[in-house]
Amino acid sequence: MLTAPLTTEAVAAVGWNVLREDVSLPCAVLYEERLQHNLTWMQRFIEEYGVKLAPHGKTTMAPKLFARQIAGGAWGITLATAQQVQAAYTHGVRRVLMMNQLVGRQNMEIVSRLLEDAHFDFYCLVDSAAQIEQLGTFFLAKGQRVQVLLEVGVEDGRAGVRSEAQVAEVLEALGRWKNTLELRGVELFEGLLKDEAAVRGFLGRAVEVMRRLVADGHLAAGKAILTGAGSAWYDVVADVFTDAGFGDAVDIVLRPGCYLTHDIGAYREAQERILAANPVARKLRAGLLPAQHIWSYVQSVPEAGRGILGMGKRDAAFDAGLPEPALHYRPGEDAPRMAPAHWKLAKMMDQHAYLDIQRGDDIQPGDMIACDVSHPCLTFDKWRTLLVVNAHYDVIDLVETYF
Amino acid sequence: MLTAPLTTEAVAAVGWNVLREDVSLPCAVLYEERLQHNLTWMQRFIEEYGVKLAPHGKTTMAPKLFARQIAGGAWGITLATAQQVQAAYTHGVRRVLMMNQLVGRQNMEIVSRLLEDAHFDFYCLVDSAAQIEQLGTFFLAKGQRVQVLLEVGVEDGRAGVRSEAQVAEVLEALGRWKNTLELRGVELFEGLLKDEAAVRGFLGRAVEVMRRLVADGHLAAGKAILTGAGSAWYDVVADVFTDAGFGDAVDIVLRPGCYLTHDIGAYREAQERILAANPVARKLRAGLLPAQHIWSYVQSVPEAGRGILGMGKRDAAFDAGLPEPALHYRPGEDAPRMAPAHWKLAKMMDQHAYLDIQRGDDIQPGDMIACDVSHPCLTFDKWRTLLVVNAHYDVIDLVETYF
Numbered sequence: 001m002l003t004a005p006l007t008t009e010a011v012a013a014v015g016w017n018v019l020r021e022d023v024s025l026p027c028a029v030l031y032e033e034r035l036q037h038n039l040t041w042m043q044r045f046i047e048e049y050g051v052k053l054a055p056h057g058k059t060t061m062a063p064k065l066f067a068r069q070i071a072g073g074a075w076g077i078t079l080a081t082a083q084q085v086q087a088a089y090t091h092g093v094r095r096v097l098m099m100n101q102l103v104g105r106q107n108m109e110i111v112s113r114l115l116e117d118a119h120f121d122f123y124c125l126v127d128s129a130a131q132i133e134q135l136g137t138f139f140l141a142k143g144q145r146v147q148v149l150l151e152v153g154v155e156d157g158r159a160g161v162r163s164e165a166q167v168a169e170v171l172e173a174l175g176r177w178k179n180t181l182e183l184r185g186v187e188l189f190e191g192l193l194k195d196e197a198a199v200r201g202f203l204g205r206a207v208e209v210m211r212r213l214v215a216d217g218h219l220a221a222g223k224a225i226l227t228g229a230g231s232a233w234y235d236v237v238a239d240v241f242t243d244a245g246f247g248d249a250v251d252i253v254l255r256p257g258c259y260l261t262h263d264i265g266a267y268r269e270a271q272e273r274i275l276a277a278n279p280v281a282r283k284l285r286a287g288l289l290p291a292q293h294i295w296s297y298v299q300s301v302p303e304a305g306r307g308i309l310g311m312g313k314r315d316a317a318f319d320a321g322l323p324e325p326a327l328h329y330r331p332g333e334d335a336p337r338m339a340p341a342h343w344k345l346a347k348m349m350d351q352h353a354y355l356d357i358q359r360g361d362d363i364q365p366g367d368m369i370a371c372d373v374s375h376p377c378l379t380f381d382k383w384r385t386l387l388v389v390n391a392h393y394d395v396i397d398l399v400e401t402y403f
Numbered sequence: 404m405l406t407a408p409l410t411t412e413a414v415a416a417v418g419w420n421v422l423r424e425d426v427s428l429p430c431a432v433l434y435e436e437r438l439q440h441n442l443t444w445m446q447r448f449i450e451e452y453g454v455k456l457a458p459h460g461k462t463t464m465a466p467k468l469f470a471r472q473i474a475g476g477a478w479g480i481t482l483a484t485a486q487q488v489q490a491a492y493t494h495g496v497r498r499v500l501m502m503n504q505l506v507g508r509q510n511m512e513i514v515s516r517l518l519e520d521a522h523f524d525f526y527c528l529v530d531s532a533a534q535i536e537q538l539g540t541f542f543l544a545k546g547q548r549v550q551v552l553l554e555v556g557v558e559d560g561r562a563g564v565r566s567e568a569q570v571a572e573v574l575e576a577l578g579r580w581k582n583t584l585e586l587r588g589v590e591l592f593e594g595l596l597k598d599e600a601a602v603r604g605f606l607g608r609a610v611e612v613m614r615r616l617v618a619d620g621h622l623a624a625g626k627a628i629l630t631g632a633g634s635a636w637y638d639v640v641a642d643v644f645t646d647a648g649f650g651d652a653v654d655i656v657l658r659p660g661c662y663l664t665h666d667i668g669a670y671r672e673a674q675e676r677i678l679a680a681n682p683v684a685r686k687l688r689a690g691l692l693p694a695q696h697i698w699s700y701v702q703s704v705p706e707a708g709r710g711i712l713g714m715g716k717r718d719a720a721f722d723a724g725l726p727e728p729a730l731h732y733r734p735g736e737d738a739p740r741m742a743p744a745h746w747k748l749a750k751m752m753d754q755h756a757y758l759d760i761q762r763g764d765d766i767q768p769g770d771m772i773a774c775d776v777s778h779p780c781l782t783f784d785k786w787r788t789l790l791v792v793n794a795h796y797d798v799i800d801l802v803e804t805y806f
Contacts, residue, residue, distance in 0.1 A: 351503070
């Protein structure tokens with residue numbers, strides 16, 4: 001537990017090493033080489049398609065990682081809430097897609113304060129007349145203008161207009177706030193859908209709505225935006241949106257967030273589909289790599305078939321598959337071994353995990369276990385500080401989160 | 404998002420009110436009157452039984468709440484990890500039951516540094532010879548003594564000795580470290596068990612082991628400790644442990660953590676059993692009250708049967724039942740209404756919740772919803788700051804967490 005942030009240089013100078021037990025476990029580790037690989041991979045993917053990347057920052061809420069994404073070519077950062085926008089702005093982010101409706105007085109106040117910076121390029125969503133009235137009323141009183149995107153949603157989905165009538169309602173409401181709310185384009189989140197046909201259908205509808213907004217002159221003057229894509233279908237989004245042929249007048253923006261650390265659950269599965277199906281991804285070969293481990297100690301081996309790890313629901317996501325043991329290290333040994341394939345987490349409690357082992361396995365209290373995780377978003381938010389390590393497990397940087 | 408902690412006085416002076424939209428939602432709210440009721444209720448329960456209370460601090464990891472628990476009569480604070488112990492010590496806690504095996508070099512270093520304070524009264528668990536050897540070796544080298552409790556566990560459970568052979572192994576190992584590790588008593592956690600007969604059986608076994616340690620002279624000189632109890636079976640633990648008749652030589656210590664905010668899930672169910680079955684609890688009448696809400700905005704009502712709330716898995720526990728809408732407030736109105744009984748959360752995503760509503764319900768974007776939660780531990784850890792409010796929803800204090 002650190003009381004003040006250290007600079008990257010200062011961290012490296014301390015000379016911590018995870019295998020030498022220089023840090024208290026449990027801890028969350030990011031592997032530098034894999035992070036860099038994933039950063040580069042996604043940037044090349046984006047460039048091949050000629051689209052823009054605004055990685056979803058809610059995944060990590062780590063300004064140091066935002067800075068690397070932007071330095072690597074990202075166009076902006078996507079965020080979910082006004083609180084997140086404030087944290088990102090405070091740490092230097094100057095283009096934000098807040099891909100939600102901006103609702104509530106203090107949330108609008110936060111954004112209003114940030115908009116006093118003329119270099120802050122901010123977008124949020126609208127999907128109903130009631131919400132537009134609230135937004136317009138607030139920002140008219142402030143004498144400020146806000147850029148908005150129309151959210152398109154699916155039946156039984158999250159927010160966003162479902163019907164033509166709702167589109168018409170939103171456009172009519174926006175018509176009343178022309179000097180306050182600038183309509184810039186269309187947004188969707190396709191990640192709720194389970195199969196490619198449904199995703200393509202949904203994307204096609206968003207393209208149609210966008211085409212209508214362009215044709216009927218509903219968009220504010222200047223660049224327009226068409227944006228979609230979580231971490232599972234970004235290839236299909238790139239494909240459909242670039243095929244739509246909007247040309248230079250429309251920026252196509254993809255917003256995956258989990259590619260940076262990847263995982264061994266839902267996103268590994270999604271990536272396998274992408275590598276099999278998408279020609280650009282195939283060309284890039286080696287896909288995304290899981291870049292995050294939770295390290296913990298074996299705290300007890302109370303039965304022949306069970307170990308107890310000192311990590312739990314407070315340390316890693318558990319909503320999309322439990323963490324999976326990857327490495328096994330006994331302090332003093334040269335290097336970690338691969339964890340045996342039959343070692344599985346059977347259950348997690350708040351601060352403990354049940355590890356299924358077999359009688360006779362070489363495991364004892366004090367051994368260190370590194371677990372891969374499924375669902376980075378709900379793993380990052382467990383940690384205020386993550387350790388970045390090199391291939392020798394030297395701690396070369398700390399990443400702080402701002403949830 | 405606050406950049407520096409405010410004193411209680413300073414917070415009250417700011418004059419925020421939740422209903423007046425002075426704070427950004429989502430936010431976590433603690434109700435002062437209910438907190439105080441729960442604090443008093445549990446303290447009276449403990450006093451009626453003549454036992455000691457060491458509330459599990461891992462639930463809240465909020466030093467301000469630890470201080471209130473201690474001021475209210477708690478004997479110590481229970482914690483789960485060395486990192487938590489350090490955070491509690493830094494904020495003034497001087498008696499800690501770390502009810503886990505202390506494993507790993509840096510974790511032992513943390514405790515060793517704190518033990519340099521002769522006023523720091525610390526206990527941790529042992530359950531195997533291997534772990535005892537590591538603990539003894541480390542603290543012998545430091546020239547320090549550590550107080551330990553023998554953890555008794557159940558088959559297919561968490562850590563802790565299952566068999567007589569394991570008890571003998573632990574006692575033999577402790578015999579080799581008599582000047583370093585002081586055995587002070589017996590610990591168990593009965594919260595994994597699902598029915599009262601099993602709990603009573605497990606408690607009976609712990610009492611037997613304790614009796615043997617006393618009779619055979621295995622305990623270090625001075626006060627001994629017999630401790631158990633999560634938030635679901637503390638009444639049965641109090642009952643069995645006080646019935647064992649150890650008298651003044653043994654401190655019986657209960658460790659519930661969730662009573663402070665209570666909940667509307669597993670702990671409400673447990674409390675109903677306790678109020679029905681336990682004569683002391685019955686005498687105290689009005690039981691524990693849920694004291695925590697997550698407030699969020701209705702962000703969209705995209706379908707007649709669905710609202711979308713701006714809160715999700717990042718804001719509240721979801722592993723033991725989803726949050727339940729309790730209050731509905733439209734800014735400008737006099738007071739919140741009860742949320743209709745048919746409003747239920749159907750699903751939570753990272754930052755959103757699906758609210759089941761019915762066609763024609765009076766609900767719109769910008770409305771505020773307060774949700775009760777199930778499982779306080781995995782709700783507190785989502786927040787760095789929680790708001791304490793009075794009956795008028797004035798923010799009268801902030802509680803910071805140190806996860």
